[in-house]
Amino acid sequence: MKQIVVISGKGGTGKTTMTASLATLAEGAAVLADCDVDAPDLHLILKPRVLETFDFLGLKTALIDPDKCTECGECEKACRFDAISDFVVDPASCEGCKVCTIVCPSEAVSMVDRISGHAYVSETRFGPMVHADLFPGEEASGKLVTMVREISARVAEKEKKDLIIIDGSPGIGCPVIASITGTDIALVMTEPSISGVHDLERILGVTQHFGVVAMVSINKYDLNLEMTGKIEGLCREMGVEIAGKLPFDPGVVEAMISGKTLVEAGGPVGDAIREVWDRIRTKL
Amino acid sequence: MMISVASGKGGTGKTLVTTNLAASVGGVVLVDCDVEEPNSYLFFPRREDETCTDCDVMIPVIDDEKCKRCGRCSEFCAYNALAVFPKQVLLFKELCHGCGGCALVCPEGAISEGTRAIGKICRARSGDVGLLWGELSVGEPMATPLIRSVKAEAKGDLVLIDSPPGTACPVIEAVRGSDFCLLVTEPTPFGLYDLSIAVQVVRGMEIPCGVVVNRSGVGDRGVYDYCKREEIPILLEIPMNREIAELYSRGVLFSEAMAEWRDEFVELKRKIEEAAE
Numbered sequence: 001m002k003q004i005v006v007i008s009g010k011g012g013t014g015k016t017t018m019t020a021s022l023a024t025l026a027e028g029a030a031v032l033a034d035c036d037v038d039a040p041d042l043h044l045i046l047k048p049r050v051l052e053t054f055d056f057l058g059l060k061t062a063l064i065d066p067d068k069c070t071e072c073g074e075c076e077k078a079c080r081f082d083a084i085s086d087f088v089v090d091p092a093s094c095e096g097c098k099v100c101t102i103v104c105p106s107e108a109v110s111m112v113d114r115i116s117g118h119a120y121v122s123e124t125r126f127g128p129m130v131h132a133d134l135f136p137g138e139e140a141s142g143k144l145v146t147m148v149r150e151i152s153a154r155v156a157e158k159e160k161k162d163l164i165i166i167d168g169s170p171g172i173g174c175p176v177i178a179s180i181t182g183t184d185i186a187l188v189m190t191e192p193s194i195s196g197v198h199d200l201e202r203i204l205g206v207t208q209h210f211g212v213v214a215m216v217s218i219n220k221y222d223l224n225l226e227m228t229g230k231i232e233g234l235c236r237e238m239g240v241e242i243a244g245k246l247p248f249d250p251g252v253v254e255a256m257i258s259g260k261t262l263v264e265a266g267g268p269v270g271d272a273i274r275e276v277w278d279r280i281r282t283k284l
Numbered sequence: 285m286m287i288s289v290a291s292g293k294g295g296t297g298k299t300l301v302t303t304n305l306a307a308s309v310g311g312v313v314l315v316d317c318d319v320e321e322p323n324s325y326l327f328f329p330r331r332e333d334e335t336c337t338d339c340d341v342m343i344p345v346i347d348d349e350k351c352k353r354c355g356r357c358s359e360f361c362a363y364n365a366l367a368v369f370p371k372q373v374l375l376f377k378e379l380c381h382g383c384g385g386c387a388l389v390c391p392e393g394a395i396s397e398g399t400r401a402i403g404k405i406c407r408a409r410s411g412d413v414g415l416l417w418g419e420l421s422v423g424e425p426m427a428t429p430l431i432r433s434v435k436a437e438a439k440g441d442l443v444l445i446d447s448p449p450g451t452a453c454p455v456i457e458a459v460r461g462s463d464f465c466l467l468v469t470e471p472t473p474f475g476l477y478d479l480s481i482a483v484q485v486v487r488g489m490e491i492p493c494g495v496v497v498n499r500s501g502v503g504d505r506g507v508y509d510y511c512k513r514e515e516i517p518i519l520l521e522i523p524m525n526r527e528i529a530e531l532y533s534r535g536v537l538f539s540e541a542m543a544e545w546r547d548e549f550v551e552l553k554r555k556i557e558e559a560a561e
Binding site: 060 | 427481
């Protein structure tokens with residue numbers, strides 16, 4: 001089984017739009033996984049029908065029993081995450097380390113499970129989709145990404161699909177690392193701006209660090225041809241293949257509003273994405 | 285006053301708004317908390333007095349002589365960062381949250397604490413704008429400790445926080461403690477969906493918020509209808525404009541190149557102050 005992940009250092013460079021279009025081109029042969037768990041948008045285009053729902057248990061959080069608490073303040077002193085004040089735990093800051101439970105002399109602190117989100121197995125017009133939502137402000141998004149990927153692998157096996165297409169999250173931190181480890185190709189979306197170039201260099205550092213083969217797609221390449229040239233130079237230097245260049249096209253937003261993928265909508269960007277798909281398949 | 289600039293969706297223009305607001309009003313400290321991909325300083329090419337220091341987190345240091353391989357540390361660790369083998373204890377340092385629990389539970393006193401760098405904190409000055417940003421090292425998963433350290437250095441009458449995208453823990457850390465949160469979105473279904481999650485986050489934190497609609501003129505009315513329904517003020521609209529996009533792509537502040545926008549950003553600050561009351 002092969003896995004393609006669509007990522008970007010900078011946000012808003014077209015990951016989800018690309019993933020949805022690749023899903024169209026895969027013609028039902030792939031499982032689709034939305035791993036951008038704290039801003040999941042793929043469902044807006046693919047309109048999944050949920051078949052199965054799973055609870056996501058994030059980090060446990062500490063809870064202080066006010067009846068047992070003697071207000072000695074030892075827990076607050078020991079907490080490295082400033083999660084305890086006035087003998088109450090702020091669940092948004094608690095990282096579940098349990099140190100408070102061992103420093104408490106009166107056994108007033110316990111660790112409680114908490115449901116931090118949900119994961120879903122759904123069906124779409126392009127085949128099975130696994131997605132999730134993390135409750136607003138929750139921790140452990142990397143852990144939820146891993147859960148989505150594990151479920152996707154099970155679904156792929158059961159449904160006999162030999163490809164998983166993953167929509168990743170922006171940045172270079174924990175959810176991104178959880179999205180790319182063990183994938184065959186990371187398609188990195190970028191745009192020709194000073195921020196785009198800066199972020200691309202860092203995300204390519206991450207794919208290299210984790211030994212994942214990267215290919216680059218330049219979105220809105222014709223907005224700044226000089227920057228596009230810089231990106232192409234950077235890719236050459238780092239030995240990264242360019243999968244495609246997508247032109248700026250106001251039709252992209254129209255397609256999004258009508259809930260269509262760019263391949264379904266047709267147009268210059270859709271055509272460019274077909275070429276990206278061909279290059280990825282050759283590489284696979 | 286501390287104003288944070290956030291958005292659920294990435295690429296909606298947080299940095300565009302933060303940098304132009306900072307340059308237009310002046311006398312501010314601009315803090316880039318998008319430590320995974322910090323970009324705001326790129327828009328201030330004439331930086332002076334730039335210095336960077338390491339951002340350290342705590343990690344356990346195990347004394348192999350004293351360690352009896354009892355396994356208590358690894359049992360206690362909530363992050364699976366320690367593995368005990370017959371001859372030694374292995375630390376997976378990227379997984380460690382630095383809670384110090386292993387040192388507390390070790391019956392042999394074999395664990396002390398050291399530090400390691402996960403990124404750097406940089407400061408500079410550009411005219412009357414103070415710049416402060418964090419840069420997470422490539423391969424490091426945890427942004428939150430670095431965001432916490434960067435914010436700890438932010439001092440001034442007016443502090444502007446450029447937050448990371450998303451709605452998970454790094455965003456909470458960036459937005460925490462602000463007097464007002466400006467949510468930047470675009471008038472599209474993706475922009476609307478992610479905005480609605482971001483609103484839940486800031487409301488949960490009891491921080492008043494307002495919206496900036498970027499690339500207005502494209503898309504649909506969804507964001508406007510939502511803001512009206514939820515009684516969230518739209519404080520500024522920046523139109524879809526090729527000139528603005530091109531200036532941004534070159535790293536130029538459009539409020540400097542298109543002078544009428546400077547007043548718009550000064551007015552934005554006034555509206556924020558009014559709404560934060």
